[in-house]
Amino acid sequence: MKTKSFYITTTLPYVNAPLHMGHALELIRADAIARYKKLTGEYEVYFNTGTDEHGIKIYGKAQEKGIEIQNFVDEAFETFKKQLKMFGITEEAHFIRTTDKHHIESAQYFWKLVAQNGFIYKKNYEAKYCIGCESEKTDSELENDECKEHPGTKVSIINEENYFFKYSAFQEKLLKFYEEHKDFVIPDFRFNEMKIFVSNGLQDFSISRLKTKMPWGIEVPEDPEHVMYVWFDALINYISTLGWPENSSHLVEEGVGGGDENLFTKFWVNGTPTQYCGKDNTRFQGAMWQAMLMAAGLPNSHQIVVNGFITGEGGIRMSKTLGNVVDPRDVVSEYGVDALRYFLLREVSSFEDSPFTLDRFKDAYNSGLANGLGNLASRILTLSEKYLTPSVFGISPLTGGEEKLPQEFTDYLEEFDIKKAMDYIWDKIQSLDKKIQETEPFKVIKIDEKKGKEIIEELVLELYQIARMLNPVMPETNEKLKKLIRENKKPEKPLFLRKD
Helix, strand or coil: CCCEEEEEECCCCECCCCCCHHHHHHHHHHHHHHHHHHHCCCEEEEEEEEEECCCHHHHHHHHHHCCCHHHHHHHHHHHHHHHHHCCCCCCCCEEEECCCHHHHHHHHHHHHHHHHCCCEEEEEEEEEEECCCCEEECHHHEECCEECCCCCCECEEEEEEEEEECHHHHHHHHHHHHHHCCCCEECHHHHHHHHHHHHCCCCCEECEEECCCCCCCCEECCEEEEEECHHHHHHCHHHHCCCCCCCCHHHHHCCCCCCCCCHHHHHHHCCCCEEEEEHHHHHHHHHHHHHHHHHHCCCCCCEEEEECCEECHHHCECCCCCCCCCCHHHHHHHHCHHHHHHHHHHHCCCCCCEECCHHHHHHHHHHHHHHHHHHHHHHHHHHHHHHCCHHHHHCHHHHHCCCCCCHHHHHHHHCCCHHHHHHHHHHHHHHHHHHHHHHCHHHHHHHCHHHHHHHHHHHHHHHHHHHHHCCCCCHHHHHHHHHHHHHCCCCCCCCCCCCC
16 A cells, blocks of 8 residues: 655756766666655655756757757657657656746746745846856866866856845755755765855855846746746756645636646655755755755755766766767667666666776676576576476465565665665576576476476576566566566567677
């Protein structure tokens, strides 16, 4: 019986370019956790993702292509949904667009709340701004007036009157919140970085742009000459997707509807709102967004889970200039969806930077999938098809195996250490392979048929348990294996064809 609510969200990628390997990592990990929570049978799960469609970066890309901006983001969103299929993302995921009518109205209402609470003001200022990051930069974050994250492009100089968020008012409140929520950011070392950042003092930041300079954004309430800073608008998606605000007289009077009014209470207030992000996003998620929620008088997030970067060989940042970019579309086209998921979930550190090269991927694919899981399944199912009848798999031990996953495996997933959960599965695969070598059922059955069949049945049941653990991490393989076991058939072709 589902008695608890679990909410998980990714950050929203910009729609100015195809999804890259870093996006794949974040989306696949969040999907694996969402699937796991659902698999337990204890949770009603809400998995949110979508697209960030405002800002000068997107506006510039549409102009560059000569496409009307709304048409550009509409086409990009459809491309985004198609790309998610190549990552094996559950069809139950909820999509939000920051150009959705309800999101726009929710963002404007959120702005009004924060302004009414005294945390928004207007002033003139000058700042250095990285279009790639869509954020302001200090001199320490620049090299030769270029952002370290986006080398090759000089930062822009902004000099205008904008609205500001009173970020500085939340230093002590955030530190108190961190002290009360010891595991708010995972892993610990990212949480320590966040605490140091906030302890060093927070500076108020601009949350609007002049519409004459940046026409593609959400208008500031009661001041149409300004549009919201893209990050301020985008962060609000985490609650607007839940139909927030609930029962607001202001929105009811204006006829704004956000869907099921109970979703926000169920998944944000009474649930465990969890956000995946990359390490370059930690400050936005762990500090800025939390301060914004406090300013609006809303509950904070439950946890922020931070990924490292996908790099080229030797930890070098992936770059088209260096020629070390690996496109996830190419990987899926040649190896399949679950092969990409396997590598990102097992061969990439749960929290640190990890390299992705085609050679490394191919080696892992051959050893872990073709020679590992695929070969094991073929050996066991060949024995089963030859010596057992399908009816044997209707017995209680197999159906009873649906009830509970191994505790150690679920503990790793509860801690978001998906790599360790994957290693646990592959330890079982290796153990099962060793068991075949030691018990030699293909020999025993010729001498003692009953004992031989019992050994094969045990092997099949253990393979079925492995298949169940694959449910959240490699869902296609999970379904294929379970179907073969229930039908008592060996694979007609290898689950994973070895690549030479």
